[in-house]
Amino acid sequence: MAFLSRTGPHHGTASPPPFDRARLIQWLIFLVTASLMLAPALPILLQVVVDRPLYADDWQFTLGNIAQIFQSERIGRIALTTGLFALFSVIIAEVLGIAAALLIGRTDMPGRKVMGDVLMWPLYLSHLIFALGWVIIYGPSGFVTQLIAQSTGEAPWNLYSIAGMSVVAGISQAPLAYLYCLYGAVRSVDSTLESAARTTGAGPLQVLRKVTLPLMIPSIITSTALNLVIAVETLSIPLFLARPARIDTLSTFLYAEGIAASNPNHGLVAASSLLLMTLVGSTLMLQRMLLRHGHRYETVKGKGSRPMVLGLGKLRWPLAILFATVLITTVVVPIAGIILRAFTSFLSPLVPVSKVLTLNNFDKLFADEANIRAICNTVEIALLSAGLGTLLAVAVALVIQRSDFRFAGTLEALAYSPRVVPGMITGLGVFYAAVILPPMGWLRGNIGIIVVAYVMATLPLAMGVIQPAIVQIGRDLDRAARTVGADWSDAMRFILLPLLKPALLGSFILLFVFHLKSYIIAIFLMAPGLEVMGVSMLSLWTNGDVGVLAAFATFQIVLVATLLLLARFLFKVKIYD
Amino acid sequence: MTELVLCDVSRRYGAALAIDSLNLTVSEGEFLTLLGPSGCGKSTTLASIAGLDQPTGGRITFGDRVLVDADTGAYLPPEARGFGVVFQSYALWPHMTVENNVAMSLKLRKVPSAERKKRVAEALDLVELGGLAKRYPGELSGGQQQRVALARAIVFRPPLLLLDEPLSNLDAQLRQQARVWLKDIQRELGLTTIYVTHDQDEALAMSDRIVVMRGGKVIQLGTPKDIYRDPQHPFAASFIGNANLLEVSGGAVAEPGACTVTLADGQPIHGRVPVGGLVSGKQLLAVRPHLIRHEACADASEITVEFGAESYLGDHFEQDVHVAGITLRLSVEEPQPRGTGRIWIRQQDAVVFCADS
Ligand SMILES: Nc1ncnc2c1ncn2[C@@H]1O[C@H](COP(=O)(O)OP(=O)(O)OP(=O)(O)O)[C@@H](O)[C@H]1O
Ligand SMILES: [Mg+2]
Numbered sequence: 001m002a003f004l005s006r007t008g009p010h011h012g013t014a015s016p017p018p019f020d021r022a023r024l025i026q027w028l029i030f031l032v033t034a035s036l037m038l039a040p041a042l043p044i045l046l047q048v049v050v051d052r053p054l055y056a057d058d059w060q061f062t063l064g065n066i067a068q069i070f071q072s073e074r075i076g077r078i079a080l081t082t083g084l085f086a087l088f089s090v091i092i093a094e095v096l097g098i099a100a101a102l103l104i105g106r107t108d109m110p111g112r113k114v115m116g117d118v119l120m121w122p123l124y125l126s127h128l129i130f131a132l133g134w135v136i137i138y139g140p141s142g143f144v145t146q147l148i149a150q151s152t153g154e155a156p157w158n159l160y161s162i163a164g165m166s167v168v169a170g171i172s173q174a175p176l177a178y179l180y181c182l183y184g185a186v187r188s189v190d191s192t193l194e195s196a197a198r199t200t201g202a203g204p205l206q207v208l209r210k211v212t213l214p215l216m217i218p219s220i221i222t223s224t225a226l227n228l229v230i231a232v233e234t235l236s237i238p239l240f241l242a243r244p245a246r247i248d249t250l251s252t253f254l255y256a257e258g259i260a261a262s263n264p265n266h267g268l269v270a271a272s273s274l275l276l277m278t279l280v281g282s283t284l285m286l287q288r289m290l291l292r293h294g295h296r297y298e299t300v301k302g303k304g305s306r307p308m309v310l311g312l313g314k315l316r317w318p319l320a321i322l323f324a325t326v327l328i329t330t331v332v333v334p335i336a337g338i339i340l341r342a343f344t345s346f347l348s349p350l351v352p353v354s355k356v357l358t359l360n361n362f363d364k365l366f367a368d369e370a371n372i373r374a375i376c377n378t379v380e381i382a383l384l385s386a387g388l389g390t391l392l393a394v395a396v397a398l399v400i401q402r403s404d405f406r407f408a409g410t411l412e413a414l415a416y417s418p419r420v421v422p423g424m425i426t427g428l429g430v431f432y433a434a435v436i437l438p439p440m441g442w443l444r445g446n447i448g449i450i451v452v453a454y455v456m457a458t459l460p461l462a463m464g465v466i467q468p469a470i471v472q473i474g475r476d477l478d479r480a481a482r483t484v485g486a487d488w489s490d491a492m493r494f495i496l497l498p499l500l501k502p503a504l505l506g507s508f509i510l511l512f513v514f515h516l517k518s519y520i521i522a523i524f525l526m527a528p529g530l531e532v533m534g535v536s537m538l539s540l541w542t543n544g545d546v547g548v549l550a551a552f553a554t555f556q557i558v559l560v561a562t563l564l565l566l567a568r569f570l571f572k573v574k575i576y577d
Numbered sequence: 578m579t580e581l582v583l584c585d586v587s588r589r590y591g592a593a594l595a596i597d598s599l600n601l602t603v604s605e606g607e608f609l610t611l612l613g614p615s616g617c618g619k620s621t622t623l624a625s626i627a628g629l630d631q632p633t634g635g636r637i638t639f640g641d642r643v644l645v646d647a648d649t650g651a652y653l654p655p656e657a658r659g660f661g662v663v664f665q666s667y668a669l670w671p672h673m674t675v676e677n678n679v680a681m682s683l684k685l686r687k688v689p690s691a692e693r694k695k696r697v698a699e700a701l702d703l704v705e706l707g708g709l710a711k712r713y714p715g716e717l718s719g720g721q722q723q724r725v726a727l728a729r730a731i732v733f734r735p736p737l738l739l740l741d742e743p744l745s746n747l748d749a750q751l752r753q754q755a756r757v758w759l760k761d762i763q764r765e766l767g768l769t770t771i772y773v774t775h776d777q778d779e780a781l782a783m784s785d786r787i788v789v790m791r792g793g794k795v796i797q798l799g800t801p802k803d804i805y806r807d808p809q810h811p812f813a814a815s816f817i818g819n820a821n822l823l824e825v826s827g828g829a830v831a832e833p834g835a836c837t838v839t840l841a842d843g844q845p846i847h848g849r850v851p852v853g854g855l856v857s858g859k860q861l862l863a864v865r866p867h868l869i870r871h872e873a874c875a876d877a878s879e880i881t882v883e884f885g886a887e888s889y890l891g892d893h894f895e896q897d898v899h900v901a902g903i904t905l906r907l908s909v910e911e912p913q914p915r916g917t918g919r920i921w922i923r924q925q926d927a928v929v930f931c932a933d934s
Contacts, residue, residue, distance in 0.1 A: 404631075476668035479629050482655040483662040484682035484729065490656075494681070498672045 022488035026405045029395045036392075036456050037414045040429025041421065043436055047270035054266070055435045065267035069275060075253075079275070082249040085165055085238070086231035092170025093227050094220060096326075097177025101216075102208055103323060105182045107310050110320045116178075118327050121335065123175040124560055126517040128236035128537055129553045130172045133334030134159065135240055136341050136550065143337060147349040160245040169237050171330045173227045180223035181216050208310065218291055225287035229280045233422030235520050240541065250276050254424060259523060273425045281420040335557070341550035361551035371552070374531035381447050381532060382515035385454035390507045392455060393462030394500060398492050401470045402478060419460050426457045427524035445527060453521050458514060462507045469503030470496070509567045513560055579605050579640040579736060581626065581769070586635035587647075588621050588793075595621040597793040598635070603771060608763055610772045612780040613790035614816065619773040620665075622790075623739050626771065627662050628655035639737065656685075661730030661768075665742040667722045669714035675701070675725050676710040682733040700732040703762065720751050727759070731766065738763070738770045744779065756782055777817045781805065789813045809851055811930045814863035820928075821869075821905045825862045827929065830855040836929055838862055841901040846878040848927030859932040866895065866908040868926040877921035887912035 047054050051062040069075050100119055104112040122130050137144050139159050148156045158164060202210060238249040248256070250272060258269040312319060341347050344356040365371055393415075399405050400412045418426065430453040434444045443449040473496060481491035497504075519534020526535050533556060540549040583601040587594060596618040603609050611619040624630035626637060628644065636646040645652045655662075669678055679700055683693040701707050704724035714722055723743055730738060743759070744752045760783045763770050774780055780787050781801045789796040789804060789812070797804060797813040808814035815822050825846065827838035832853045838860055839845050848862060870877065885897035885904070894912045898905045898920065907920070 474666060474668065476664045476666045477670060479655070480662065480664055480668035480670070480729075481681070482629065483627055483660065484733065485656045485659065485685040486681070487654065487656050490685065495670055499670075 022403070023405075025489050026399050026403055029392075029399050030405070030407060030411050033392070033396055033411060033414050033459075036452070037417050037459075039433045039437060040426055040453070040456065041417075043432030044270050044273055044425065044429045046436075047266055047432060048274050051267060053264075054432055062267075065271040068268055069271045074248075075272065078248045078250055078253050081162065081242075081247055082232060082251075082279075085162055085169070085242075085249060086228050088163070088166030089169035089173065089231045090224055090227045092166060093173035094177045094224055096171065096174035097179075097223065098181050098213075098216065098220065100174065100178045100323075101181035102212065103319065104178075106208065106212065107312050107319075109312060109316060109323070111324065112320075115323060115327055118331055119178055120175050121331055122172040123179075124513065124517075124564060125172075125335070125557060126236070126519065126534060127169070127172055127234050128240075128519060128534060128541075129338065129517070129556065130334065131168055131237045131240040132541070132546075132549060132553055133338045134168045136347065136546070137334050137337040138164075139241075141348075143347055143349060144333070150349060158245075160241050160247075162242070162247065165237050165241045167330075168241065169231055169234060172237075173230055176227055176230075177220075177223040180219040180226075221287055221290050225283050228283050229419070229422075232276065232279055232283075233424065233520075235424060235523075236538070239538075250279075251422070251424060254428075255523070258428065269428070273422075273428060276422055276425065277420055280422060284420060338550050338553050338557070341547065342554040345547065361547040362555075364545075364548050365551045365555070370531055371536055373529070374533050374536040375555075377447060377531055378516060378533040381450050381454065382512050384447070385451045385458070385515050386508045386511035388451065389455045389458050389462050389511045390466075390504055393459055393466050393507060394497070394504060396459070397463055397466045397470055398496060401467065402475075402492065402496065403488055415463055416460050418457050421457070423457055423518070423520040424523055427453050427521045430456070431524045445530070447530060450522050450525050450530065450532065453525060454515055454518070457521050458511050461514065462511055465507040465510060466500065466503050469500055473499050505571055509563070509571075513563060516560060516563075517556060579769075581737060581771075582638045583622075583626070584636045584638075586622070586625060586632045586637060588618070588625060588630065589633040594793050596625070596632070599793075599795060601788065601795070601798070603769060605769055606767045608760070608770045608772065608783060608785045610774060610780040610784040610787045611790055612774060612777065612787050612817070613796075614775060617790045618793040619775070619790060620741055621793075623662075623741050623771060623773050626737075627660055627739050628653060628658045629662075659733070659735055660737040660739055661733070661735035663723075663726045663730045663738075663740045663743045665745060667714075667726040667746075669722055669725055669729075671714050673713075674710065675706065675712050675714065675717070678714065678725060679729045679732050682729070686733060696732055700728040703731075704728045719746050720755065723747065723755065727762070731762075731768070736769065738768045740770065741773045742775070743772075745774070745776070752779075759783070781817070789816065791816075807851060808863065808928065811861045811863050814865075814928060814930075818865050819906070820863040820865045823862045823864075823903050823905065824932070825860050825929070826858060827855070827860045829857040830929075835924065838929055840880070841903075844878075844880050844901070846880065846922060846927055847876075847924045848922075848929045849924060850929050852930075855929065855931055861930045861932050863928045863930065864905075864922055864926055866906045867893075868923070869898075869905065869907050870921045870923075871907075871909065871913055871918070873921055874923065876925075877923045878927070880920050880922065882918060882920055884913045884915050884918050886915075 043054060048065055049061050049063065050059040051064060052059045100116070103109050104116045104119075109115075134142075136142055138157070139145065140155060142159070145155055145157070145159075159168075233251055235251045235255055238247070238252045239255065242249065243252055254269055254272055254276070257272075258264050258266075337347070340353065342361050343358065344353060345358045345360060346356045347353075396411060396415045400408045400415070405411070421429070430449060434449055443452060477499070478491040478495050481495045482488070486494060517534065519532065519538055522532045522535050523538070526532075533552070537549055537552050537556075540546075540552065581601075581603040583599050586596060586599045586601075588596045599618075599622060601609075611622060613619055621630060625632045625645070631652055632645060632647060634647045636648070637644040639658070642653070643649075643651050644658060670681075673681070676697055680693055680697045683696060688696070698707065698710075701710055704727055706721060706724050706728065709717065709721065714725065717725065723746070726743070730740075740759075744755050747755060756779060762768075772780075772783065781804075784801055786798065786800055787804050788798050789810075791812050796810045797808065799807075804813060804817055808817070808820070811820075811822055814820040823840070825838040825840055827836060830836045830850045830853065833850050835847065836850050836855070837845055837847050846862065873879065880900060882898045882900040882905075885899055887894045887896040887909075894909050896907045896909055896912050898907050
């Protein structure tokens with residue numbers, strides 16, 4: 001055993017490096033994250049208290065913008081509308097989502113697998129596309145509305161109302177509630193808890209109501225908070241459905257004042273952004289407060305016990321038919337409507353579809369160079385942002401979870417701060433930052449500026465995929481690497497990163513799909529030559545080109561569907577799983 | 578001589594002390610075992626030495642190198658200490674072959690490829706795993722994984738080897754073999770080793786010295802024989818060799834030596850005091866089950882008892898004995914008839930301690 005004898009040459013430790021490389025890298029990650037998160041927020045805060053646009057010269061400090069908000073009767077009305085809309089849409093989303101999670105996750109309802117997949121569609125598509133589908137089918141001159149009006153003589157409903165908006169937003173947000181309840185509770189609830197309840201003589205529906213439902217409360221609270229935030233910041237649903245009826249929400253107000261107006265009132269826009277952020281921030285705060293005693297509802301996880309399937313008995317078929325009808329009318333028909341509209345010149349029950357079939361819309365779509373550019377830009381931006389976003393997210397997550405970096409807590413708070421910043425405002429902030437902060441100036445006029453905004457806005461989303469994956473990797477693995485001579489950065493590079501590959505791929509695909517359909521963040525960053533799909537679609541709507549818009553939407557649907565199928569079959573990655 | 582010295586090392590978690598002012602010196606080539614019940618701070622001590630955890634108080638030096646000093650804030654990270662560590666979970670990297678697991682430390686030290694290959698092969702031969710170099714950890718048995726973990730920890734010739742319950746995941750038979758095998762390798766390489774276990778047999782069989790720990794403190798430090806034959810503390814007596822502890826009362830004893838105590842029913846027992854300073858009043862008497870006799874012998878106190886239930890343990894019986902409201906365990910070849918009887922305890926086998934220690 002000469003080789004191991006103590007007299008052999010020692011390859012002990014190298015002399016300590018002149019600087020602490022790991023610490024340097026951690027500080028770098030911290031600084032990049034901090035500037036990315038703060039650069040857009042600070043200019044907005046500044047804009048709130050100055051009297052003219054930041055890019056104008058000699059501005060003065062003022063409290064006038066804030067005063068204007070609190071005095072304006074119009075803004076009061078807008079805030080009330082926003083609140084009502086958010087409330088109704090969240091109730092609809094939660095009721096649907098919870099029912100779906102219970103029925104699909106725990107019962108023997110026929111066709112539950114397919115229905116679960118269909119229910120997810122709205123999540124993969126943007127609100128813009130979903131709202132368009134509803135307008136085409138259920139709008140005042142929509143296909144189904146007209147069909148019913150023909151026989152009854154009057155329109156059966158008015159989609160262009162707060163109620164109409166709430167239904168559309170509620171249905172498009174139901175998948176989020178469904179996912180949280182399904183994975184947060186229904187799938188992980190220890191079925192012995194339920195078996196225990198059944199032994200005391202409770203029937204299956206009683207068990208669902210008395211045992212399973214209470215255990216779902218944390219998931220319900222979390223998804224409610226997220227859905228509230230989304231409802232407050234969504235633009236296209238109110239823009240499509242409420243604007244025609246002269247109803248405004250905070251987001252359409254911001255859009256009208258900040259983008260559409262010829263002479264934007266930046267002070268007012270910034271102040272209302274602040275109002276919006278306060279609303280969102282307090283919602284999330286409330287959620288955390290409510291969940292502070294969350295352990296009371298903690299369910300036993302990781303036991304891998306197969307959840308018990310509850311037999312519905314006589315109710316099996318009636319429930320399945322009811323559920324399928326809801327899904328078909330609210331999800332399948334609107335999307336089919338978009339596709340049908342894309343291939344027709346006109347859609348009305350009065351004219352047979354075969355007479356109006358055409359490829360004209362697609363010709364027009366692809367004839368316009370700006371649209372082609374939008375598609376190329378979008379793909380480029382989405383690839384870059386998804387790559388960089390995943391990279392940043394894993395770096396931040398590793399510092400937070402696997403290092404002794406002193407400011408790890410601050411870093412985590414920073415990384416999750418975009419959750420309180422609605423997407424439109426992220427764009428606005430990046431726009432301001434590019435205007436007044438010299439180092440960001442070079443981003444102006446190229447896609448870099450959108451990439452920065454996208455990476456910032458989706459950091460929490462990517463972290464949400466990566467952090468749970470890191471938890472799964474035992475700490476001893478990187479500790480072992482440290483003991484054989486790897487510093488922190490080597491341990492992360494050689495051990496953690498390779499083991500995180502599936503999560504990184506999942507995060508990349510999730511971000512890529514998200515950016516493909518995204519439009520709201522880029523609104524304030526548009527410039528000629530910088531078009532992205534979503535924003536081009538928004539202007540098609542504004543110009544009334546519904547046919548071309550439907551063609552564009554169809555194109556996007558096909559793109560996203562292809563990607564998701566590829567991811568599922570090629571990489572075995574199922575996002576939202 | 579490269580000595581490892583722990584000086585007043587403490588680790589505080591909030592209000593709780595995981596280790597409390599630990600003092601310890603480990604000399605070169607020594608096999609030292611940290612022995613104690615779950616949660617007594619063994620892993621924390623080991624992690625402090627390895628650099629995986631930073632003590633909140635005290636100082637650790639290795640030779641003339643200061644590894645950590647809470648007063649000056651000095652702290653050497655684990656990669657700069659270069660000690661070999663075997664984790665309880667083995668912590669093999671699942672995405673690397675056995676060979677690459679072992680080679681990692683050499684790659685990080687930029688050892689040239691030819692020498693690296695040679696040394697990895699030698700290390701794997703040493704742990705008798707030469708044929709499995711290309712396998713992944715998931716394709717190995719628990720015992721094989723444990724050997725890979727050892728090979729990985731010694732291939733870069735660390736000056737100190739730290740092992741945290743390396744055998745606790747093996748079944749009883751494999752454990753016996755691994756114990757002998759591990760000790761052989763340690764002796765062959767002359768590696769200074771700190772070994773953590775809560776298994777007393779393992780500690781007695783392998784160690785040069787044993788540190789008995791409880792609640793983050795050192796209870797007793799000594800050779801296996803010292804610890805077993807001459808416990809200085811009732812906890813050491815009961816944790817190693819499962820001594821009976823009985824409450825008795827007696828007078829003050831200042832110096833180590835002979836003493837006499839009485840049971841609650843007044844029966845006297847002659848015993849000895851290993852450490853002085855015994856105050857009068859309540860005291861604790863420790864006596865090992867197999868040293869309690871049921872035949873008269875020289876220099877022994879006779880005690881009248883009730884024999885109770887026995888249980889069969891293969892090579893002997895364990896029998897309960899009741900006296901003065903307490904129960905003793907007795908290790909016997911043949912169980913005694915139940916009911917009133919007598920036992921004898923030799924003076925040297927009856928060790929008396931303070932009640933509150
Ligand atoms: N991160 C931590 N936070 C708070 N307390 C901790 C932490 N790690 C360890 N402890 C506490 O420190 C004490 C010592 O833990 P340690 O892991 O060293 O025990 P051990 O002797 O190795 O036990 P075992 O034999 O079960 O492995 C325990 O009481 C434990 O609860
Ligand atoms: Mg331990």
